[in-house]
Amino acid sequence: MLKLFNSLSRKLEEFKPIKPKEVGLYTCGPTVYNYAHIGNLRTYLFEDFLRRILVYNGFKVNHVMNMTDVGHLSGDQDFGEDKMEKEGGDAAEIMTLAKKYTDAFLADIDKLNILRADVIAPATGNIVEQVELIKTLLEKRFAYETELAIYFDVARLADYPKLTNQKLSDMKVAARSDVIIDQNKKHPADFALWFKLAGRYKNHILRWPSPWGDGFPGWHIECSAMSRKYLGQPFDIHTGGVDHLFPHHPNEIAQSEAAFGVPLANYWLHGEHLLINDGRMAKSEGNFITLQTLIDREFNPLAFRYLALTTHYRSRLNWTWESLLGAKNALYNLYAQISVLEMAAGGAKEFEQAFEEAINDDLNTAQALAVVWDLIHSEEESSAKLASLLKFDQVLGLKFKEAWIAGRDIPAAIKQLVIEREGARAAKDFQKADELRRQIEAAGFTLEDTIDGWRLKKKF
Template sequence: MRLFNSLTRQVQEIVPIEDGHVRMYTCGPTVYRYMHLGNLRTFMLADLIRRALELEGLKVTQVMNITDVGHMTDESSPEALDKMLLAMEDEGLQPLEIAEKYTAAALEDALAVGIRRPDVLPKATEHVPDMIELTERLIDNGHAYVVDTGSVYYDVSSFPEYGKLSGNTLDKLRPGHRDLETDPRKRSHADFALWKAAGPGRLMKWPSPWGEGFPGWHVECSAMSMKYLGDRFDIHTGGTDLRFPHHEDEIAQSEGAVGHRVIDVWVHGGHLRLAGQKIAKSTGNVVRVPELAERGLDPLAFRWLTFQARYRSEMDFTWEAMEDADRRVRQLRKRMAEWAPPAAELSAESRAFDRRFREAIADDLDLPTAVKVVGELVSSAAVPDGEKYALLASWDGVLGLDLERDAREAWEPTEEVLRLVTERDEARNEKEYARSDEIRDRLQGMGLEVMDTPAGTKVRPR
């Protein structure tokens, strides 16, 4: 599998640090508002990388953080209100209630568009001690300093490689490059906060060696990624807007703390635009997952829509394209139901299709080409129906479109299956468990899922 590494600006082979096991961190949602489709395109990138690596037989451990504290308007004075606080005033909820509400909504929306749940979903509020510890380490080894208000800043001049990800090296950063940068106690305008002293009236604050305060946003990701994935791991993903300052600062923190490279490959996804404009809450220009369903569209079809462009490109969201995607996905599911059951063996023609699909996915997630291969397979006269089914069912591991839905719903058990189910229920009644297990194995061998229910054995296609 090859991916474009923003750090080296090259497409490169993913060679896991630990043989056969890829560890990946994804910057997750900031939970004081709903996710829009643009956010979901970014999270889908991580999901697709994971699915593609799994298609190649690799094990993947994926961590995605939940930013439920701070993420103030980037850098700011201790007095500034953070967004969570503003949301609270809007809704009359307590900070953790807000975080809970929007975390649940984010995970639900992600699931609706087929984004599988990451293995670990650490919440920033539950890792403040880890962030304090990392900040202490950076102070101890000369990368950070405390100012008299009790805030702690990263000394960017102490990290000569600063700028290697984004190109924003120290000499290029001019004072005032960040609008809200106001603390006159900073040594340099480029320094950024690791810990911010709590201003008056601040609700979300924690004790620290420097007084009550709260962590900077960037330090969250350094602390949580290294806690769960170690100080050397393979892939870090996020939206292209996070390259600077968020990821640049993360590199300075993590590498400053441990003294060596932490992450091999940085992958950044392009924006989704609505009618030619960047989708952003600030412009009131957002589409959310429930709106797709309200219009009678399958949220999973949003995946197909994004497959029409490479992940690094900006792409436009239009309702017309969304409706096309919806039609196409429904059509594929219908064809699958007609082609069932899957063939057990693949012909040379089918294997050639399979190679082309896998090669496209492995080539920096070339989904537009993969989609083309799907189209050619569907209309191919050389591939028997059962093989088409088998191929699409296997590719759906990456596509994530639930392509077998109609086939599953149209499925009816054969005489043989019905007989085996009855025999198994009899064996269980007689407490002949070896026999019952043997029949279960046979049913599973026929591609069925076997469930024990109070009403006896139930089966359905896996």
């Protein structure tokens, strides 16, 4: 039985899909105005663990992800500059930039062995659906028009904002100290569904026709429109980072539920932040680390995946280079152990049960990794170990099969020396590690440490 922590109820709940054996999953995607940093990537890793665990449990997953390429203003509020337009240029140049960062994002997630969503939908490719949804909200009087924009009327919903502990009355006080750009907003917390080409956005470059004149959509409406288009409403699981707990997700819920009178999604999951030096990662803080930064320092991207697995998705991960190095050593040690196993057959049932219990306990991947190591160190048959590990890797995504294949054609005695050397390195006994390397080379093999782990070659 799969249990998930639902942000809506703030409780651990048994997962019950709408359709038997099928899951609709919507994960909020990136705003493609820059490279993703490793804090962003941690969220996509958590969502990948979730998706793979659903598949492991026998569900067919329909996974939809949006790409925000218009309407996300700096600061996540309804003022500030459109993130996409910050760099300047005409419409074609802005779209070229969006393409560049979309491609970079997809390349990053491929390197992390994150499965791509079945549908990857850009906001600018679904403007008509967003306009239709805004029309529905106006007809049902959940929205109103000013000279500058169309706003969602938050006071019309008794339970706005869902997912947070905030009350609307408190938000009014808080928002008063902010800059209120549009004096005709009914409530400071009302958020924009559509911006007109007026006021600050008079010269906004990305623009589309609408019944209210040319303009561009607000940030939140794209997810309401596209999740409904591709998954229907309600669908099963909606996810994102904890920074979406407000304002993005409550605003998605407000739009979709006001328009159609049914819930948007049944389960909401949120991944915690990755912290660096106990602070949030941001370009302005000078601590903006991308996947390429790790690769430049010769880290295998899967070492970062291993590190993400070691911390529960609802706990903060305090990131350091030392923790990444520890994850890399553990991963390569694991690869060395796997490379000496016999052809897969059967399976270690007890361990498979423990693994399943861990992942089904709100994605306890740290415990699942502990099961992996227990199995490695157990007395189970070598072939059973490999069979179970390959099965576990459907969830872990650490490429165990590749590690095993790479270990073929090398005498067992030599592989044993490599395992001992990985163990010595993990224990920081570098003298012993060097001695073992000399033994391996004396036996006629060269041992190279590469970004993908070690590589053994026969000397000729």
